[in-house]
Amino acid sequence: MKNLSTIPEPSNDLYQRVLEVRKSSKELCLASDDKRKQALFSMAEALNSRADEIVDANIIDLRKAEDEGINKSLLARLKLDHSKLLVAVEGVRKVAGLQDPIGLSQLNRELDSDLILERCTVPLGVLGVIFEARPDAVIQIASLAIRSGNGAILKGGSEATLTNTAIIKTLQEGLSKTSVKSNALCLLTSREESMAMLRLDGLIDLIIPRGSNELVRFIQDNTSIPVLGHADGICHLYIDSHCDIPQGVRIALDSKTQYSAACNSIETLLLHESIAEQFLKQAIPEFSERGVLLKGDKVSNSFGVATLAEKSDWSTEYLDLILSIKVVSGLEEALEHIDQYGSRHTDAIVTNNLQIAEKFMMSVNSAGVYHNCSTRFADGFRYGFGAEVGISTQTLPPRGPVGLEGLVTYKYFLRGNGHIAADFVSGKKSFIHKDLSL
Known part of the structure; x- marks a missing residue:
């Protein structure tokens, strides 16, 4: 059993917001490739049109962080100027242009006449991502989530609250002009909310922490939700x-x-x-x-x-x-x-x-x-993934920069015509196990 004794219970407001993200994610996973592509192009256009507002919000965050004496490495990550924002927008368009990760056939096997087994890729569902003071990560994670048919709940560092809020509002504005619902993306702004999120097993399918070793280990020890861990980069x-x-x-x-x-x-x-x-x-x-x-x-x-x-x-x-x-x-x-x-x-x-x-x-x-x-x-954009939700240092996949392929799982689909297992157990029928073309 995981230790949840120190984790606050989710408020009704948080529960309802996550429920909305999950509902939207179920609709999103059925959206066509073209609709998800168009959603990303609209998000990119919105970011371009609101660039000045986002950069202005970041300047305020930076000034506050400097006044509070935050170290240089965090300040470097926190900074989001026009050139850095332009690269992030380019990444959104790059993700839009990647191959659709949903519905890829990985196995197509005839078990018996008219009994066909297929394994296909499907979205994970809802991602909960907790990251440090890197507002460009909001853009990367959101674009990868929407493209892969997943909803996303994001919690960035408190140092970047104004920037993150401006970005999420802009991305939601872009989505509102498409068939993809804007509440497929949700931003949390308090530590209490991000910690309470760890109790929402069944509503959130994967937690991705991007921060210190202590943060990753704390989350792994305090949630029953699967965790994709990346801590130190030594x-x-x-x-x-x-x-x-x-x-x-x-x-x-x-x-x-x-x-x-x-x-x-x-x-x-x-x-x-x-x-x-x-x-x-x-x-x-x-x-x-x-x-x-x-x-x-x-x-x-x-x-x-x-x-x-x-x-x-x-x-x-x-x-x-x-x-x-x-x-x-x-x-x-x-x-x-x-x-x-x-x-x-x-x-x-x-x-x-x-x-x-x-x-x-x-x-x-x-x-x-x-x-x-x-x-x-070692970067998702440089690998040609368009962006990344993080870098996984675990041995099991996904490993390294996690792009679209790391945000899907698969299902086995079996289509028959009145087949029953008893016929094969009794010896009345035998399996063919013939691999078909994908």
Whole structure:
């Protein structure tokens, strides 16, 4: 039994709002591909027309957050200017253009004459998504939910309340101009509501938390609803001895500094002992120029890294311009370090030795394992998914950036003509089990 003793009971208002989302989701799952596409195009147009209002709301949220002394990484995630909003709108249109994830036939099998078994994809139902101060996540999640035929209940960080509210009202305005009901999307604005949502087993089909390890674990321990977990993003980059050092420096810089507040930026750099000194000679000035604080083990300290790393640094997700550096004896020690401290998010290797690269990629148990490229590619939009509801670090699917395919399940449909099981048990009939074309 899950522990629900500390979770508040849902208010009647919350219960009714979630009930409306569920009712709308049942209608949405029957909507045609064209109708769901049109809903997204209308949402995108609404976002464009209300862009100034959304950005103005975000400016107010940012000023308040700055006054409250929120850290730089959260402020970076919170910011939603016109250029960032434009990218989000492009993502909505990208999702609209993706293949319909509903109704895909995965199995078509003749069990007996006129007895046909089919397995087809169907929506999950209602998603409950709790995320940090990232207002662009509202747009991503809403577009993926509607496109995949799911209703969505969203709860963002309190720092982004005005921005999130402006976005949801705009998206609902876009939906109101289509056949898809606007209350397929719902925004929660208080912590009490988001916690009470955890009691709504039977109305909500999946909870997706995007935040700290503590948040994810709390939710997993306090709900009977299935949870898709993504917590820390402790990503590693291993620079092997068989490498192009300038290429390695370039990849390391991008993986850390392109957007340090993202969960797919590296937190630890592992260097093969034979190239560590030469690598750091080139890398330290580059990192310094970009304002990165380097923390290293004793060996990397002897090669110019000024600050000594503590044991806790290897398990810290900085989400900031801070990078831990460790010199290792080779691939095996790098793999052992990642296995001990990694979060199964994204890890990468830089090497020109294909055999070493293949062993690294097969040995590291992370959702994303990269060779000679930046960890910053771990993103639904960059994978061509249009957007993502989050990145799953669990072993079972969906794994990695969760797009449309992660928001559907499947049903078995069996169509017969008076068939009964007794005929097969008695031996009167035998199964054919003939696979038909999909």
